[in-house]
Amino acid sequence: MLDPVLIANAVVSGLLLGCLYAIASMGLAVSFGMLDVVNIAHPAMMVLASCVIAALCAPTGFDPLLAALLIAPVFGLLGAGLYRLYHLYFERRGDEAMQGLAFFFGLMIVIEVSLVLVYGADQRWVETGYGGLSLGLGPVGLPLRMLLPALMSLACIAALLLWLRRSFTGRAVAAVAQDRDALRFLGADPIRIKTVAFGLSVALAAIAGGCLIVVQPVDAHSGHVFIGRVLAVVILAGLGSLPGTLVAALVFGVIENVTATLFGPAWSPAVAFSLLLAVLALRPQGMFGRAHA
Amino acid sequence: MSRPLRLNVGLAAAGVALILILRLIDNDYAWYTGYVILQYVLLAVAWNILAGYSGYVNFGTAAFFAAGAYTTILLTKALNLDLLVCVLAAGLVSGALGLGMGWLTLRLRGVYFSIATLSLAVVLQTLVVNWPYAGGSSGAYTMRPQGYAVFGNYSEFLFVLMLVLALGGIAVAAGIERSRLGLGLATIRDDERAAAAAGVPTLRLKLIATAISGGMMGMAGAPLPYYASYLNPEAAFSLTHTINAMAMTLIGGTQGWVGPVIGATLLSTLQQGATVTISSAGNLLIVGGVLILFVMLAPKGILGLIRAWRGRGDTA
Amino acid sequence: MNAVLDVRGLGKTFGGFTALNGIALTVAPGERLGLVGPNGSGKSTFVNCIAGDFPDHAGVVLFRNRPLAGLKPHERARLGLSRTFQLPRPFRSLTVLENVTVPLRFSVPPLPVADARARARACLERVGLQDKAHSHPHSLTQVDLRKLELARALAPEPALLIADEVMAGLSHSEVDQILDLLFALNGDGTAVIMIEHVMRAITAFSQRLAVFVAGRKIVEGDPQTVLATPEVEAAYLGT
Structure with missing residues (x-):
């Protein structure tokens, strides 16, 4: 029969995992949800960050979460440049639908294969001082290797939400998501705003990469299963709803972790993608969002 | 001779010529190389029926292809059916898969269809990995017959089978381009709302296209277990099939069946040559890089470049 | 009742916003x-509701x-309900002639290719685009694009044509051309709903005029009387 302690543990670590999924999805919620740039290479960028962080931290003992904060601006700049290219070659030509999608797919392959060529196909991880430690809440354990990334994710998401609500640029990003022409009246250049926002989304991928490498070992293809997860979360949340993205990610983490506990981990990739298929078939406007079909 | 007839006679003649040339070379490696190139010709032509003709990007090539390969595994194991029957069954299975997939997601904006096809591969692969009868994660072996009917050896038979499938695929694609279906798909690609307002049953045409395209991919995968004698989920569902079909088509040009044929022939010949010198990862890196360059700099592919170059020649 | 179109109690909301009432x-x-x-009175929403x-x-x-x-x-x-779009939406990859064959090839039952092309050619002659039959839409002028849009809509000989701002941005003489075309089409028995800002x-x-303001029909009747009513002057012409 079902052991309640086992289930409680599965739910709690599912929530912690959900925080990781939230930070992994948040960048895509900005690029796909708000800017309508379908960056399917987002998970690959996250894994790229994980590998870079592993290369920096494994020999030096530097903390991966701090390292993530340090490389995030670099990723942000690269992302901004990438958006400029995307805009120049696809958005402006009206070729997003096919060529643009193919572009990001190609980018994903190139990132993955480059990782294989540079780092080999083996798993990479980082030893941290808190790797083996755990907080106990009665019979439920909170391993620090999951708790700390979860807290960092939540802090970054809170900062992102504040920025979108309070700052001028942040509000302009939100306005771009609603109506591109509205910005012209504000005297803001939509392309510049989208460049900033896309850069930010890639910076978030870097932070997610730092969290990921603390939670689990990573290999070049770790991004694949995340494609299903993050797309499911973003679409389930209703494109562009950031609080919705957080809730959907938590729900998702719990469902996936409980499934893995009950049926075995071999089934967990199918959970993500089956849920994604179900969402697309039944409720493409998501739980919280506007119709976008 | 009418144009369609001329095309079909031309295709048949090209096929016979290919067989004769390879008979002269007559070594297993030649038959194998030819098989792989033709397999990609078929995959690219099939992928383009959806992408080029109707504007919908399918990221699930590997899923349709693998569904075909596993149909062969299962039918051979359960009923010991002949490969030719398996090929037809694989076409039906993958066609039905396309139909179901399309029915679920083709009402939505195109990008959701693409995302859903991406998931299809992972869901199917997980199913196969967890299905011991189909070989599970460790894979399944296929016993290869010694020879087959009039063919010198089984490699030659597999090559001729794939040749017939590829040429048949081209004939189907060319037929679609000339047909009412092709006209309807073109209006969907150009402007789906205006198409519906002109009376085009958009959903039905997209479903037909997805089923035909998926079925052709399944047939391309059906002989794979015999080609390789051994099949595991990783090889069958490899993203390589997806990226190749897509890159070959976009590099060749999406306007008609000629583009994917050129792209597939060119790219897979290069790949077959390069496997000797470059690792498969390096190979994939080149395909990805070339794909990115082409979609950015030559969105109409090699055919587009040729046309632009000819156009310049005319005005000069 | 023998109306070609009979609309009763039509309403549409988007989220909390009532577009038609x-x-x-x-x-x-x-x-x-x-x-x-x-603008924003619900005319386009009306067309989109009718068109499905x-x-x-x-x-x-x-x-x-x-x-x-x-x-x-x-x-x-x-069924015979044709509409045009405010911004012309030609099929970019097809020639002008092929554009017009589309509704004929997809009617029930479909016309064979040769018949469809002959009918499409006749339609193009009617709108004055016969010389551009083999051009692609990107080479057409604005007024020719409107004509193509109309030719595509009238090709299947609809019972009702909804012409949604087909004259916006056209010159005086171009408006007259389109107007002649619509009169001729109407002479063949097609009912026409004209949505237009060109007064x-x-x-x-x-023959009859209906005025929408903020999602409601405020008045309907013969054009001279309707345009003289104070509500219309205040709500529409006054702005």
């Missing part, structure tokens, strides 16, 4: 109805006595 409107066979109203783009609207729409509920846009088009065209064309 309790619209009732009938169009008799062969009639020319003008539909005016300020918003299946979740309130109220009933009867087309030649047949309820349209549950019918997709292409099914409505095949000269509306008053010349309409």
Whole structure:
């Protein structure tokens, strides 16, 4: 029969995992949800960050979460440049639908294969001082290797939400998501705003990469299963709803972790993608969002 | 001779010529190389029926292809059916898969269809990995017959089978381009709302296209277990099939069946040559890089470049 | 009742915003109805509801006595309900002639290729595009694009044509060309709903005029009387 302690543990670590999924999805919620740039290479960028962080931290003992904060601006700049290219070659030509999608797919392959060529196909991880430690809440354990990334994710998401609500640029990003022409009246250049926002989304991928490498070992293809997860979360949340993205990610983490506990981990990739298929078939406007079909 | 007839006679003649040339070379490696190139010709032509003709990007090539390969595994194991029957069954299975997939997601904006096809591969692969009868994660072996009917050896038979499938695929694609279906798909690609307002049953045409395209991919995968004698989920569902079909088509040009044929022939010949010198990862890196360059700099592919170059020649 | 279009209690909301509210409107066979109203008054939403783009609207729409509920846009088009789009939406990869064959090749039953091309050619002659039959839409001028849009809409000989701002941005003489075309089409028995901001065209064309303001039909009747009512002057012409 079902052991309640086992289930409680599965739910709690599912929530912690959900925080990781939230930070992994948040960048895509900005690029796909708000800017309508379908960056399917987002998970690959996250894994790229994980590998870079592993290369920096494994020999030096530097903390991966701090390292993530340090490389995030670099990723942000690269992302901004990438958006400029995307805009120049696809958005402006009206070729997003096919060529643009193919572009990001190609980018994903190139990132993955480059990782294989540079780092080999083996798993990479980082030893941290808190790797083996755990907080106990009665019979439920909170391993620090999951708790700390979860807290960092939540802090970054809170900062992102504040920025979108309070700052001028942040509000302009939100306005771009609603109506591109509205910005012209504000005297803001939509392309510049989208460049900033896309850069930010890639910076978030870097932070997610730092969290990921603390939670689990990573290999070049770790991004694949995340494609299903993050797309499911973003679409389930209703494109562009950031609080919705957080809730959907938590729900998702719990469902996936409980499934893995009950049926075995071999089934967990199918959970993500089956849920994604179900969402697309039944409720493409998501739980919280506007119709976008 | 009418144009369609001329095309079909031309295709048949090209096929016979290919067989004769390879008979002269007559070594297993030649038959194998030819098989792989033709397999990609078929995959690219099939992928383009959806992408080029109707504007919908399918990221699930590997899923349709693998569904075909596993149909062969299962039918051979359960009923010991002949490969030719398996090929037809694989076409039906993958066609039905396309139909179901399309029915679920083709009402939505195109990008959701693409995302859903991406998931299809992972869901199917997980199913196969967890299905011991189909070989599970460790894979399944296929016993290869010694020879087959009039063919010198089984490699030659597999090559001729794939040749017939590829040429048949081209004939189907060319037929679609000339047909009412092709006209309807073109209006969907150009402007789906205006198409519906002109009376085009958009959903039905997209479903037909997805089923035909998926079925052709399944047939391309059906002989794979015999080609390789051994099949595991990783090889069958490899993203390589997806990226190749897509890159070959976009590099060749999406306007008609000629583009994917050129792209597939060119790219897979290069790949077959390069496997000797470059690792498969390096190979994939080149395909990805070339794909990115082409979609950015030559969105109409090699055919587009040729046309632009000819156009310049005319005005000069 | 023998109306070609009979709309009762038509309503549509987007989120909390009411775009159309309790619209009732009938169009008799062969009639020319003008539909005016300020921007955002619900005219386009009205067209989209009738054409089947918003299946979740309130109220009933009867087309030649047949309820349209549950019918997709292409099914409505095949019944003889044609519409144009405010911004012309040609099929970019097809020639002008092929553009016009599309509704004929997808009618029920479909016309064979040769017949469809012959009919399309006749339509192009009618709108004056016969010389551009083999051009692609990107090489057409604005007025020619409008003509193509009209040719595609009238090719299947619809019972009702909804012409949504087909004259916006055209010059005086171009407006006259399009107007002649619509009169000729109407002479063959097609009822026309003209949605337009060009008042000269509306008053010349309409036998009856309906005015929408903020999602409601505020007045309907013969054009001179309607335009003279104070509400219309205040809500529409005053702005």
